[in-house]
Amino acid sequence: MTAFRLAIVAATVAATLVACGPSEDPVASSGASNALLDYVPGDAPYVAANLEPLPAEVIDVYLERMRPALEEMQEQLSAMRTDLEGQPGAEDARLTLALLRELDGHLSRAGLAALGLDILAPKVVYGMGAFPVVRLGLSNPDALRATIQRVLNDADIAAPEQTHEGVDFWRIVTDEAEGPPLGLYVSIQQDHLAAAMLPVFAEAELLPAFLGLDRPASSDARARLAELNRSHGYTPFGSGILDLHRLADQFLQPDNTMARLLATSGEYDPAQLAAECVSEVHEIIDNAPRMTAGTTELSTAALAFQYRVESPDTLAGELAGLVARLPAADALSDRILDLSFGMRFGAVRDFLRDKATAIVEDPYVCEHLQDLNNSAEQSLVQLDQPLPPFVNNFQGMRISLSEIMMGQEQIPADARGHLALHVEQPEMFVGMAQMFLPDLSELALTPGGDPVPIPASLLPLPDLTAFAAMSKDALGLSVGAGEEATLQGFLQRTPGPEGMFFSASYDTAAYLEYTGGADGSAHDADAGDAPHATHGISMAARDALKTVADRNLTTLRFGPDGLVIDGRMTFKP
16 A cells, blocks of 8 residues: 555545536636636646636535445545554655545535635636646635645645745645656635646746736636637536647747756757757647637536547548448437447548658658658558458448346347448448358348348357348348347438547446446455555445436547537436
């Protein structure tokens, strides 16, 4: 058992509770109520925040749903504390014990408020250059200051509160760091907590901005997030932007703090990078220069999010052209699993070959990118090989399962449902299969025709019922008595939205049940040990989610500006 792992468990519990907080209102906001955005510099490479406060009534519903997990957290943390207190002289456990003493009995909204934390308060995470800064609104700054000081005193950590131009802060630096040390800086402001990981050597230049003494004359963070929410229909309760071009410059431009840190540590010296290296790295990054995320729905009935990886118009169009438009998973399905994946494998091969050829014909000059040149040459040799007809004409697959029977070691032993393989000219593939498998010679499949039984000699189990069917662009298989009745309808579903290449709708409780066996294996660790505690908390959260969650829907699609990932979880009434 290590105190470091235990400390992570304890601290993560509090951080998780403070970070949660869904809401019902889907309307975008200007963010006027989150004053913490005023601290974000205009050149921040990343920023995430809630623009509006989080409603208490919705948070309370979520906390009530997860109450069994919170109770398990409390029980496990109490056991960890008892275990550690029974080991006198364990110097490395002092911080863990100090954290556990503070959390003991406070794993609730009211309990955290007593420590000075506030789940409902505004929050913001942003980059001071490449270095992360977190600001959290508080219920009681004085209470949190006292909490932090108790933890430091109990852990016997020598980190006295310091003052810079009248503003107090703590600086905690590990003795185990190699190279220039990074410090954890913590400051309790008038209305919020500020925390950041910053290089100690740059303290003089970074501290004024971190402490709020040198705020930006004007910050565009509020406007950027509000416009993001408006453009994509995000709620005002959580969204973020990561500008990869700006972030890369923090590592590439020698005058930036991160670049200086790398040079001092001996990792590499950005000042020695050739101009073509900087240019070519930017060229690569500009294929996906920005990533964004936001909540599209937060209510007592559902939680939904969206991620976007933006690409230039030309590349986005090429990616969209790779997609085979298949029927999407049914969001309202009552099946255990409904899944669809559509991609034109022949087109993907051609796309990759074109990209590899472009690198081979115009290789990177930068010495640090020579491995990409070599990989392109090797890939081109493989991509020039002819594909088998089935692979070249493969369009995708779909699965719809009403039941899965698990065998030993959580391996599926049987199932009921449908499978579809989408290909060009399915008749050709049936003919090829009949050549290699004589038992299929009497399998009379016609597009749109009734399903026909698969010969028993080809089935792995004696009592298995399986039928095959064909549509104009797919081969279908049903498994389980009665499933053949809906097989042709499964094959004939209406195609999904343009650009969507993956979708999956599944029963959350069933998924957790099927995957719980592997995670639920016995642990040899004693009660109070970090792995045991983490496992117990995880299983309690799983059980709580199985009780309240209904379905999950995940979709991936290529749109006009890049990759879009949507996810939505619904809850039982």
